[in-house]
Amino acid sequence: MADRQGSWPAAEPPPPGYLPPRDLPPPLFSGPPPRPTYREPHPVTAGPVISGLAATTVWFVLFGSLGDDLGSYAWWTVGAAIVAWAVAAVLAVIGDRGVAVGVAVASGLGLSVALLVTTLRWVTTQDWPLW
Structure with missing residues (x-):
């Protein structure tokens, strides 16, 4: 590979208007720019959460x-939980997210x-009650 013997070409000056004008004094006590405020478009409040808790x-x-015994009670509860989680997912996407939180909790x-x-x-009987 051949070594470069010449120097690099000089940089061209920036186009007009690229650099700020030098005749303005710097502002005193400018501070940082204002921070943006992000607000939730649909905030979750206590009312919908409590109504979701109550309904669930x-x-x-x-x-x-x-259920008439522990096994059937557990299976009915598992089925109710699966349906409730599906409802909470639908509510979170297209419904009220506060109610979805209450249902999920x-x-x-x-x-x-x-x-x-x-x-x-x-644990107490050494017999698995769900089968």
């Missing part, structure tokens, strides 16, 4: 009361209670 609690009570709690009771029965 009623949903789980109704479905849980269909209540369904998670309801399913946790059912699985806790099932696990406690399994």
Whole structure:
């Protein structure tokens, strides 16, 4: 590879209007630029969340009361939780996100209670109650 023997060409000056004018003094105490404010277009408030919690609690009570023993109660609760999660997903996409949060929280709690009771029965009796 051949070495370059000449010097680099000089840089051309920038086009007119590219650099700021030098005759203006710098502003005193300018500070940082104002920060943008981002606001949620549809904020989640407490009312819809509580209504989603209440509706899902009623949903789980109704479905849980269909079972006559622990196994059927657990299966009805699992089915109710799957339907509630699907409803929460639809509400989060095209509905009220506050209600979706309430539905998701209540369904998670309801399913946790059912699985806790099932696990406690399994541990105490050494018999899996869902089969």
